Amino acid sequence: MIRALQWLSIALMWGFALSLMVLVPWLVVVAARWHDALNWSLAISLVMLPVYLTVAGVLTYVFVGLQRGRDDRSSP
Amino acid sequence: MSEPTPTAPVGLDEDLYRPIEQTGRGFYSMAAFFLAVFAFGVYQYIRQLRFGLGVTGMNQPVTWGFYIINFVFFIGISHAGTLISAILRLTQAEWRRPITRMAEVITAIVLAIGGLHPIIDLGRPDRLLNVFKWGRLQSPLLWDVMSITAYFAASTVYLYLPLIPDIARLRDRGTRPQWLYRFLSWNWQDTPQQRKVLHNAMNLLMILVIPVAVSVHTVISYIFAMTLEAGWHSTIFGPYFVAGAIFSGIAALMVVMIVFRKVYHLERYLKPIHFSNLAKLLLVMSIVWFYLTFSEYLTGFFGNEPAELDVLMTKISGPYAFPFWLMVFVNFVVPVALLSRKKTRSIPVILFVSVGIVVGMWIERLIIVVPSLAVPYVEFPQHAYWPSIAEIGIFAGAIAAFCLGFMVFAKFFPLICIWEIEEGRSEALEESVERFRSYLPDPPREDALKEGRP
Numbered sequence: 001m002i003r004a005l006q007w008l009s010i011a012l013m014w015g016f017a018l019s020l021m022v023l024v025p026w027l028v029v030v031a032a033r034w035h036d037a038l039n040w041s042l043a044i045s046l047v048m049l050p051v052y053l054t055v056a057g058v059l060t061y062v063f064v065g066l067q068r069g070r071d072d073r074s075s076p
Numbered sequence: 077m078s079e080p081t082p083t084a085p086v087g088l089d090e091d092l093y094r095p096i097e098q099t100g101r102g103f104y105s106m107a108a109f110f111l112a113v114f115a116f117g118v119y120q121y122i123r124q125l126r127f128g129l130g131v132t133g134m135n136q137p138v139t140w141g142f143y144i145i146n147f148v149f150f151i152g153i154s155h156a157g158t159l160i161s162a163i164l165r166l167t168q169a170e171w172r173r174p175i176t177r178m179a180e181v182i183t184a185i186v187l188a189i190g191g192l193h194p195i196i197d198l199g200r201p202d203r204l205l206n207v208f209k210w211g212r213l214q215s216p217l218l219w220d221v222m223s224i225t226a227y228f229a230a231s232t233v234y235l236y237l238p239l240i241p242d243i244a245r246l247r248d249r250g251t252r253p254q255w256l257y258r259f260l261s262w263n264w265q266d267t268p269q270q271r272k273v274l275h276n277a278m279n280l281l282m283i284l285v286i287p288v289a290v291s292v293h294t295v296i297s298y299i300f301a302m303t304l305e306a307g308w309h310s311t312i313f314g315p316y317f318v319a320g321a322i323f324s325g326i327a328a329l330m331v332v333m334i335v336f337r338k339v340y341h342l343e344r345y346l347k348p349i350h351f352s353n354l355a356k357l358l359l360v361m362s363i364v365w366f367y368l369t370f371s372e373y374l375t376g377f378f379g380n381e382p383a384e385l386d387v388l389m390t391k392i393s394g395p396y397a398f399p400f401w402l403m404v405f406v407n408f409v410v411p412v413a414l415l416s417r418k419k420t421r422s423i424p425v426i427l428f429v430s431v432g433i434v435v436g437m438w439i440e441r442l443i444i445v446v447p448s449l450a451v452p453y454v455e456f457p458q459h460a461y462w463p464s465i466a467e468i469g470i471f472a473g474a475i476a477a478f479c480l481g482f483m484v485f486a487k488f489f490p491l492i493c494i495w496e497i498e499e500g501r502s503e504a505l506e507e508s509v510e511r512f513r514s515y516l517p518d519p520p521r522e523d524a525l526k527e528g529r530p
Contacts, residue, residue: 002258005259006259023208024213027211031214037214040214044219044222054280055226058233062237062240062273062277065269065272069270069273070267
């Protein structure tokens with residue numbers, strides 16, 4: 001149960017990061033459709049997205065790394 | 077699931093587990109008090125939702141009041157944590173060990189509270205959904221949404237990762253609720269591999285959060301600076317806001333440290349040297365803040381542009397003169413007078429100065445937000461702004477939410493990073509000596525010695 005909740009929390013973090021990955025390009029599309037400073041929209045989205053992806057990546061690295069790095073000799 | 081091996085040595089740091097494992101009557105009475113204040117704030121917000129923004133003191137032309145002031149103020153306080161903690165960790169400042177956790181908790185809580193304020197400022201918060209459908213990426217308001225969300229995500233993770241070994245200690249001690257500690261500890265067993273993973277992740281995050289933290293407050297300043305409003309349209313607003321944020325953040329951190337040191341008897345951990353070092357940092361930031369304030373107002377004054385002068389005079393000799401000079405007094409005169417002398421740099425004085433700075437920095441946000449709107453660019457009747465009971469209630473509720481959030485955190489997790497303290501005892505001394513040796517000049521080469529050269 002606890003293991004399932006832990007994996008669910010990773011899934012939620014990625015869900016959050018990926019939903020932003022969808023939102024930001026959508027807003028770029030909106031800017032293009034309305035002829036509304038497309039260059040600025042592209043520049044800002046290029047700055048934003050790597051931050052979310054890095055945070056989600058770091059969390060996954062830690063969670064997976066902690067599972068792999070545990071001492072299996074203590075397992076029953 | 078496998079049973080983890082014990083990681084919790086019993087003994088030296090029992091004081092840090094006590095607030096989690098024993099809850100006194102004082103905790104519940106304080107929690108009830110803060111909960112009541114918070115409930116009053118929620119009631120005022122529901123009232124505002126029902127009757128609209130008419131229940132606030134905001135009106136044309138002052139359409140930004142307490143909520144935006146508090147938004148800038150709370151986000152500023154958030155720089156206490158991640159930024160200070162990341163800089164101290166990155167520079168391997170050994171005195172950081174008992175401080176970092178509290179700083180990181182402040183960040184996470186005030187970011188959550190501050191980030192909600194622009195939504196509270198909306199008469200129709202349901203329209204927030206339009207940001208997702210038709211948001212304009214080139215609007216500084218949307219930059220704020222994005223940067224604050226990124227900062228919140230990064231700083232929450234940055235708070236959580238160093239917490240994992242301590243959560244594992246609580247799990248191994250059998251502290252309740254066990255399910256929570258088992259869930260959050262991610263099978264931490266303190267193996268070399270796990271330590272390596274955690275250190276790698278923390279190293280990456282501490283580098284990432286510094287530019288993110290700086291960018292957040294710069295972007296907040298852009299809400300003002302990107303307009304052509306007199307008193308706002310300034311190129312130094314970015315660094316001015318960042319410096320002010322770090323300044324108020326350190327002061328808030330000191331207040332929290334002093335209060336919890338007293339309440340939880342943490343005198344063994346939070347020693348006068350920690351306060352003295354932070355006080356020196358506060359003094360430096362006070363001077364930097366004054367320099368930026370002076371530069372900001374001098375350029376406005378020297379330009380002699382009528383609209384700019386109107387706003388400036390409203391601040392220094394008009395209806396906002398009292399808060400303006402009070403701000404200068406508590407943010408600059410008092411810290412420089414009291415913190416620059418070793419004799420007066422005692423903990424009670426530092427508390428007095430820090431509380432003054434927190435109040436002073438709130439006034440600074442008021443001085444930035446309101447007068448520029450109260451003296452409009454175009455022909456329009458001037459309007460004095462007074463907050464209503466709704467705004468005061470919600471502000472009080474936000475402060476209560478902060479206190480309550482901090483208390484609840486302290487009830488479940490140690491306020492001082494236990495594993496970092498243990499690491500400090502066992503490894504840091506040798507490491508520091510080694511590092512100090514590496515700073516010293518190398519010994520002269522043998523051939524140079526033979527020739528008699530230095």
